[in-house]
Amino acid sequence: MISFLTFLVIVLGLITFGRIIRIFELSAQLRGTDVNAVNASDNKTHSLLLLIMGSAFVFMVFYMTYIMKDKLLPSAASEHGVAIDTLFKFNWAILGTAFLITHVLLIFFASKYYFKKEHKPVFFAHSTKLELIWTLIPAAVLSTIIVYGISKWNQIVAPVEDNVMVIELYAKQFDWTARYAGDDNQLGKASFRAVDGNNTLGIDYTDPQSADDILVRNEFHLPVGKEVIFKFHSRDVIHSAYMPHFRAQMNCVPGMTTQFHFKPIKTTEEMRVETANDKFDYILLCNKICGASHFNMQMNIIVEDETSFRQWLGSKKTIAEDLKAAAPAPPVEVTTDSLSAPADSAKVHAVTADASKH
Ligand SMILES: [Cu+2]
Numbered sequence: 535m536i537s538f539l540t541f542l543v544i545v546l547g548l549i550t551f552g553r554i555i556r557i558f559e560l561s562a563q564l565r566g567t568d569v570n571a572v573n574a575s576d577n578k579t580h581s582l583l584l585l586i587m588g589s590a591f592v593f594m595v596f597y598m599t600y601i602m603k604d605k606l607l608p609s610a611a612s613e614h615g616v617a618i619d620t621l622f623k624f625n626w627a628i629l630g631t632a633f634l635i636t637h638v639l640l641i642f643f644a645s646k647y648y649f650k651k652e653h654k655p656v657f658f659a660h661s662t663k664l665e666l667i668w669t670l671i672p673a674a675v676l677s678t679i680i681v682y683g684i685s686k687w688n689q690i691v692a693p694v695e696d697n698v699m700v701i702e703l704y705a706k707q708f709d710w711t712a713r714y715a716g717d718d719n720q721l722g723k724a725s726f727r728a729v730d731g732n733n734t735l736g737i738d739y740t741d742p743q744s745a746d747d748i749l750v751r752n753e754f755h756l757p758v759g760k761e762v763i764f765k766f767h768s769r770d771v772i773h774s775a776y777m778p779h780f781r782a783q784m785n786c787v788p789g790m791t792t793q794f795h796f797k798p799i800k801t802t803e804e805m806r807v808e809t810a811n812d813k814f815d816y817i818l819l820c821n822k823i824c825g826a827s828h829f830n831m832q833m834n835i836i837v838e839d840e841t842s843f844r845q846w847l848g849s850k851k852t853i854a855e856d857l858k859a860a861a862p863a864p865p866v867e868v869t870t871d872s873l874s875a876p877a878d879s880a881k882v883h884a885v886t887a888d889a890s891k892h
Pocket of ligand 1: 705774777820821822824825828
């Protein structure tokens with residue numbers, strides 16, 4: 535009922551507005567004036583309106599940015615993230631200044647020099663001084679941004695030492711699997727040809743380096759203050775591993791390995807205190823629209839101290855342990871008698887089929 539009444543009020547309001555305009559037109563006709571003619575007083579009114587609306591616009595841009603700042607990501611939780619945030623703020627400072635200067639001038643000039651019949655515009659075809667100013671200043675500013683940005687990027691992606699912990703992030707429609715490289719810190723070989731219902735990452739179980747690898751889903755942990763290198767893979771389409779709080783994002787491309795490394799500097803607990811949100815969790819998201827359930831492709835990340843991390847990782851089974859647990863019971867001695875019995879032979883088949891999965 536309320537929405538119907540609101541709708542009615544809006545419709546009646548529009549009709550009334552239309553009628554009022556019509557009255558103006560008719561009264562102008564009676565007075566013998568042309569409603570479409572623009573006179574000096576109209577121009578003056580518009581110059582004033584432009585000044586008011588333009589100033590309100592510039593003010594609102596800064597005011598809304600200020601009151602909405604809480605909607606931005608919390609402060610960076612990785613070492614390089616701090617550098618990225620500084621770069622980001624540096625860019626915004628330049629953009630904000632350029633925006634303020636150009637818009638104040640634009641609005642002020644458009645308002646002050648509104649059309650007056652007696653005004654004569656000044657015409658000049660060229661000014662070297664002006665050309666130099668608007669070429670050199672933007673060139674210098676843009677060069678600074680680019681050189682600063684590239685030098686930061688080179689620092690961020692600089693090669694890491696050999697002993698840095700390796701974690702694979704494996705993307706497929708529509709979930710993530712993290713694989714820790716285990717004690718040898720080497721990921722075992724994998725190939726999409728080996729992918730099947732039980733081996734979703736296509737890991738080569740005959741590779742000795744696979745044995746101590748650890749697979750985790752839904753949530754993975756990282757030790758605070760330790761550099762971690764991620765190797766990204768995708769099984770099907772391009773996904774993008776996005777860890778916003780660590781200011782990290784990298785595409786996961788089928789058929790190739792991409793990588794990114796960073797050092798978390800704040801534990802989940804510290805971040806919960808900082809954001810005053812006891813439910814806060816770091817998150818890994820897919821940031822490429824990769825299909826119907828893309829929205830649901832995420833994994834929680836827990837950052838904790840080294841001891842808790844080791845404890846957590848220790849509680850997980852390695853691939854070798856998993857295979858052992860899943861391995862069938864030692865085969866029963868098969869006699870000629872048992873082979874001839876149809877029920878038993880079915881059992882033998884089942885055991886063989888199970889073993890062939892690994
Ligand atoms: Cu995806």
